[in-house]
Amino acid sequence: MKRVTLQISSCEANRITLTNLNLLHRAKSGSISRIATNLAGLHASRFISPLFSLAARMETNCFDSISDELYASGNFVKIRCVRGTLHILTPYDASVFHKATRKKRKQAYDYLKRRASISKPYEMILRDRIISFLSISPANYDDLIKFTISKERVASQKTLEAARLIIRILWEEGIISRLNGNTNWRIERKVYQLNSNVFWTRQANSLPENEAEEIIIKRYFTSYGPTTINDAAWWSEISVNKIKEILLNNSEEFIEIKIDNCRAPYFLNVHSLDALGNGSDCTCGVKLLPYEDNLLKGYKTSRYRFVDPNYYSEVYNPAGEANATILVNDKILGIWKYNRAKNEIQIKKFDLFPRMYNIQLMQEVERLCRIINGSCSFIS
DSSP states (O other), rough: BBBOOEEHHHHHHHHHHHHHHHHOOOBBBOOOHHHHTTTTTEEESTTTTTHHHHHBBOSEEEEEEEHHHHSSSSSSSSEEEEGGGGEEHHHHHHHHHHHHHHHHHHHHHHHHHHHHTOOOOHHHHHHHHHHHHHTTSSEEEHHHHHHHHSSSSSOHHHHHHHHHHHHHHHHHHEEEEEEEEOSOOOOOOOEEESSSHHHHHHHHHSOOOOOOOHHHHHHHHHHHHHHHHHHHHHHHHOOHHHHHHHHTTTTTTTTEEEEETTOOOOOGGGGGGGGGGGOSSOEEEEEEEEETTTHHHHHHHHHGGGGGGHHHHHHHHHTSOOOOEETTTTTTEEEEEEEEEEEEEEEEOOOOGGGGGGGHHHHHHHHHHHHHHEEEEEEO
16 A cells, blocks of 8 residues: 555545545436446435435436436346445446445344244245245235235234345345335335346355455445545444455555544545546535435544534434535535425525525525425524
8 A cells, every 4th residue: 555645635635525426516417327336326225315316416307217217227226235224236336235245234134033033944935935926026015025924824923024024135135126116206115026137146146255345445445535444444344454455455546645634544546636636626516415425424433524523413313324414515514304295395504504605505405496396495
């Protein structure tokens, strides 16, 4: 790994990150695959979050076409991966992230199986029922559950929980895939089918685990850099020593840098420095970032670069989940939420919100209201 060869300002560091995460400038429509790749997957803990995430990063007039592309085209895969959270990825990325995080996820559902007292023979019975039912045609979640427990002599809460868990495990393993059976972008209707996109599962099965881990760590520093080793360990759940080894083995691609007023060493892909070629400012205007946006879920120890610690309790809930936020250049200066019942964007500015950006905020809110064909309100 190259030693410190460059010292940059915090503004320059943030410009690089905003560029990497497609927030400095909006991309043209039709850039969904490139953006998903640049972000190392779109956070998808809530069904509509990826739509708002893409709206902040690309030109669009409505969510219908974006929703069709994400959920109906077959060009993307929705899986649980880093930190056990839902992401939408391209098939190739899904194969890599699936393999790199499989061990951690398996530990989680093995624990759930033990807690539910599911024996191996009973697990195989449930697996066979689910697979045989889906071999006929795709099925929505409720019908799949109903069929699975209908074969029991006496259906109970325990058999219901067991059926739910085995469906989740089959999905986690890539044997079945989860689609959206609703044409309305506001509402998800889970539909399961036997995995028709076998490319990514075959790729995942053939890829060595250590190779997959190396790929996602390199992707992390490329997408989120400059960032720290501790941030990478938190994000990936890969050990600090393993990450250091990966960076050392790829010393021509990644360099260590120093950021003004930051103690920890930071690392980034050498090509990320190209973002400074057209300037060193970090002016991206006002952007409305969704719940659990990648910018706020890519860091732990260095999230202060974008969020004033005084506002951590407003930006992050007690579980550590990031609320929908208002980004002004390179700082989070407010929060917002989407009221689905009212189809309304509700805005709350922090005290530090600069008045000079009020017009830009209103323009951005109006833009999003046009996309959802909704309204807005300001809350205190």
